[in-house]
Amino acid sequence: MTFYRVSIHRGIMKNALLGYILFLCSFMANAIDKVVVGNFSAGDLTGWKSKKFDGMTDYQLENIGNTLVLKAVSDTAASGLVKKQHIDLDKTPYLQWRWRIDNRLGRMNEKAKLGDDYAARVYVIVSGGWTFWKTRAINYVWSANQQKQAAWSNAFVGKNAIMIALRGRQDATGVWYQQKRNVKADLKQQFGEDIRYIDALAIMTDTDNAKGHAVAYYGDIFFSAD
Numbered sequence: 001m002t003f004y005r006v007s008i009h010r011g012i013m014k015n016a017l018l019g020y021i022l023f024l025c026s027f028m029a030n031a032i033d034k035v036v037v038g039n040f041s042a043g044d045l046t047g048w049k050s051k052k053f054d055g056m057t058d059y060q061l062e063n064i065g066n067t068l069v070l071k072a073v074s075d076t077a078a079s080g081l082v083k084k085q086h087i088d089l090d091k092t093p094y095l096q097w098r099w100r101i102d103n104r105l106g107r108m109n110e111k112a113k114l115g116d117d118y119a120a121r122v123y124v125i126v127s128g129g130w131t132f133w134k135t136r137a138i139n140y141v142w143s144a145n146q147q148k149q150a151a152w153s154n155a156f157v158g159k160n161a162i163m164i165a166l167r168g169r170q171d172a173t174g175v176w177y178q179q180k181r182n183v184k185a186d187l188k189q190q191f192g193e194d195i196r197y198i199d200a201l202a203i204m205t206d207t208d209n210a211k212g213h214a215v216a217y218y219g220d221i222f223f224s225a226d
Contacts, residue, residue: 035092037085037201038221040070047085053078054208062217070218072120072205080204082125087198092223093184095140095201097122100176102215104169105144105207116155117207118142120216123161124183127199136160136195138186140179142167142216151190162190176219183223 038048043061050056055077062071070081101119108115120142128134139154143165146152154161164186166179187195205216 033092033225035085035087035223036220037083037087037223038070038097038203038218040218041068041220043068045070047083048081049083051080051082051202053080053206055079057205064217067219070203072203072214072216072218074205074207074212074214076207076211076213078117078204078206078208080202080206082200082202084200087124087201087223088196089184089187089198089223090196092225093182094180094224094226095122095124095183095221096178096180096224097221098176098178098219099142099167100217101142101167101173102217103173103213105212105214106210107145108210110141110144110146110163111152111155113155114209115144117144117210117212117214119144119205119214120167120218121204121206122179122218122221123202123204124187124198125200125202126187126195126197133160136187136191137162138183138190139163140166140181142171143169145169164190176217 057072057074057077057079059070059072059081061068099120105117105119118141121139123137123139126136139161141163146165146168148165148168150165152163153159154163167177203218205214207214
């Protein structure tokens with residue numbers, strides 16, 4: 001009887017241990033399936049640093065629909081928020097976020113320096129290290145006049161920063177839109193090489209060149225495996 005009870009006890013312990021191991025493996029797999037960069041809904045701005053270009057866009061957390069989001073207000077100003085975070089695109093290539101704008105900018109030429117303004121933009125940065133001229137970026141923008149999916153070189157830094165229009169004049173103001181981009185594929189298409197890592201992510205609402213006004217909102221930002 002004693003041997004029988006010990007055998008049962010050992011069997012239960014083995015099953016419990018196996019279950020725990022499977023749970024741990026599942027937890028670890030899920031943990032690398034999603035990498036949060038902007039946890040705004042939790043009121044967390046840790047790691048986000050201001051970058052000024054011309055005047056200061058105001059960025060504040062605001063409760064909308066019982067959810068905290070990041071609100072940006074720009075009056076003839078251009079500053080962004082940058083977060084340095086190493087992302088392995090082989091593991092989590094998809095960038096996801098939601099955004100909305102409250103007003104459209106005028107029909108300026110976004111391919112010229114005087115029209116390089118966007119009501120909302122989210123961009124990924126690949127650092128060139130000491131060779132700063134090798135730094136590359138993709139800007140996902142809410143365009144004032146370009147067609148969706150149009151891509152062009154930035155007016156100030158040329159081919160090192162590619163603009164891709166995800167939203168435009170045909171999209172409604174005051175409405176949230178969900179975005180999902182395969183960053184690894186976009187980098188390959190725009191720069192012609194396989195890039196495994198990005199080093200930072202930034203958001204910006206800017207109106208300094210055309211002297212305009214814009215209000216935009218950004219929801220949580222994260223990378224995912226699929």
